[in-house]
Amino acid sequence: MSSVLKPHIARMSAYVPPLEGRDPQRFTLLDFNERTVPVSEPIKRALIDFISGDRLQMYPSYSDIGQRLADYCGLAAGQVMITNGSDQGIDLIIRAAAASGDHAIIPGPSFAIYRQCAAVQDLRISEPRYSRDRGFPTAAVLAAITAQTRLIVIANPNNPSGTLVPREDILAIAAAAPQAAVLVDECYFEYSRETVADQLDGHNNLFVTRTFSKTWGLPSIRFGYVLSAAENIRALLNVRGPYDVNQLAVVAARAALDNPDYTRDYVREVMLEAKPLLERYLHDAGIEYWPSGANYLWVFPPDAAAVNERLMQRGILVRPKADADGKPGLRVTVGTVAQTEQLIDALKAAS
Numbered sequence: 194m195s196s197v198l199k200p201h202i203a204r205m206s207a208y209v210p211p212l213e214g215r216d217p218q219r220f221t222l223l224d225f226n227e228r229t230v231p232v233s234e235p236i237k238r239a240l241i242d243f244i245s246g247d248r249l250q251m252y253p254s255y256s257d258i259g260q261r262l263a264d265y266c267g268l269a270a271g272q273v274m275i276t277n278g279s280d281q282g283i284d285l286i287i288r289a290a291a292a293s294g295d296h297a298i299i300p301g302p303s304f305a306i307y308r309q310c311a312a313v314q315d316l317r318i319s320e321p322r323y324s325r326d327r328g329f330p331t332a333a334v335l336a337a338i339t340a341q342t343r344l345i346v347i348a349n350p351n352n353p354s355g356t357l358v359p360r361e362d363i364l365a366i367a368a369a370a371p372q373a374a375v376l377v378d379e380c381y382f383e384y385s386r387e388t389v390a391d392q393l394d395g396h397n398n399l400f401v402t403r404t405f406s407k408t409w410g411l412p413s414i415r416f417g418y419v420l421s422a423a424e425n426i427r428a429l430l431n432v433r434g435p436y437d438v439n440q441l442a443v444v445a446a447r448a449a450l451d452n453p454d455y456t457r458d459y460v461r462e463v464m465l466e467a468k469p470l471l472e473r474y475l476h477d478a479g480i481e482y483w484p485s486g487a488n489y490l491w492v493f494p495p496d497a498a499a500v501n502e503r504l505m506q507r508g509i510l511v512r513p514k515a516d517a518d519g520k521p522g523l524r525v526t527v528g529t530v531a532q533t534e535q536l537i538d539a540l541k542a543a544s
C-alpha cells in the first residue's frame with residue numbers, strides 16, 4: 194500500500210539512542226555525557242513545591258526566564274528563545290532556514306540529530322570530516338560552500354570527538370556564507386567556556402544552541418535555548434509553539450540559575466581533576482584518544498568491543514562509537530574523581 198507520507202520521510206530510519214537498561218543503581222553511567230551525580234536539593238525542592246502548589250492544571254507561562262538567561266549570557270532578552278531541549282532549537286533553526294533540495298554542510302562524525310533534522314527537511318548534505326590531528330575541517334567547509342548552502346552546522350565542542358573549533362574559523366565561515374544559517378551548537382558550553390554568543394551583533398546568520406541537559410544535570414526535564422539576533426528570534430518564535438517548553442522545565446531552570454554553585458563545582462572537578470587523571474592514564478597506557486574540550490573523551494583501545502564488554506561486566510557503561518573509517522572506539526563520559534578512579538581500575542583490568 195502506498196504511503197500518504199512524504200517519500201523521503203517514509204524512507205528515513207529513526208535515531209534510536211541505546212537508552213534501555215540504563216539503571217543508575219546497577220551502573221556508573223558514562224555513556225551519555227550526562228552529569229554523573231544528582232542535581233542539588235534546591236532544584237528538587239522547587240519542583241516539589243510547584244507540584245504541591247496545585248498549578249499543574251494550568252498552561253505554562255514563562256515570565257522572566259528569557260531575561261534570566263539573557264543576563265546569564267550577557268545578552269538582551271530579545272536575543273534568547275527557550276526550547277524543549279537544544280534538540281528542539283536545532284530542529285527549529287533547520288526548519289526555518291532550509292527547504293527541500295537546499296544544501297547543508299554538516300561535518301562528521303557528529304551528533305546524529307543534525308543529520309536527522311536535515312533529512313526531515315530533505316536537504317542535500319555535505320559531510321567534511323573531522324580529524325584527530327587537524328581537528329575541525331575548516332578549509333573543507335569553506336570549500337564546500339555554494340550559493341545553495343542554507344545551513345552549516347558547527348558543534349563546538351563536537352560530539353563524539355570533543356574537538357574545539359577556533360572562534361576565528363567560525364566567524365570566517367559565517368562571513369563566507371551570509372546566505373546560510375550557521376548553527377553553532379554550544380551544548381557543552383559550561384565545560385568548554387568557548388562561545389560566539391558575544392558575536393551576535395553584526396553576524397545575523399549566527400545561531401547558538403545551548404542546554405540545561407549536561408552541566409546543569411537536567412536532561413530528563415528538557416530545557417534548552419537559542420541565542421541569535423533579535424530579528425531571528427522573533428521569526429523563530431513563529432515556528433515554536435507557545436507551550437512547547439513545559440512549566441516544570443522552567444521551574445527547574447530558574448532554580449538552577451539561582452544555585453549555580455552546584456554546576457560550577459562539578460565542572461571544576463570534572464575538567465580540572467578527573468579529566469586530567471583519565472588523560473594521564475590513557476597517555477601512560479599508550480591508548481589513543483582525541484583531544485577534547487568537553488566532559489568526554491573518544492578513546493581507541495586496541496580491542497574496543499572487548500573493553501566495552503568488560504567495563505559493562507564491572508558495572509560501567511560507555512558508548513561505542515566508530516570513527517569515520519569504521520575503526521571502533523568508545524566515547525567515555527568523565528564524571529567525578531572517584532568515578533574516574535573506578536573507570537581507570539576497570540580499564541586496567543580490561544586491557
Ligand SMILES: Cc1ncc(COP(=O)(O)O)c(C=O)c1O
Nearest residue numbers: 278279280304352380404406417
Ligand atoms: C552536541 C550535542 N548537541 C545537543 C545535544 C542534545 O541536548 P538536549 O538534551 O538539550 O536536547 C547533545 C546531547 O547529547 C549533544 O551532544
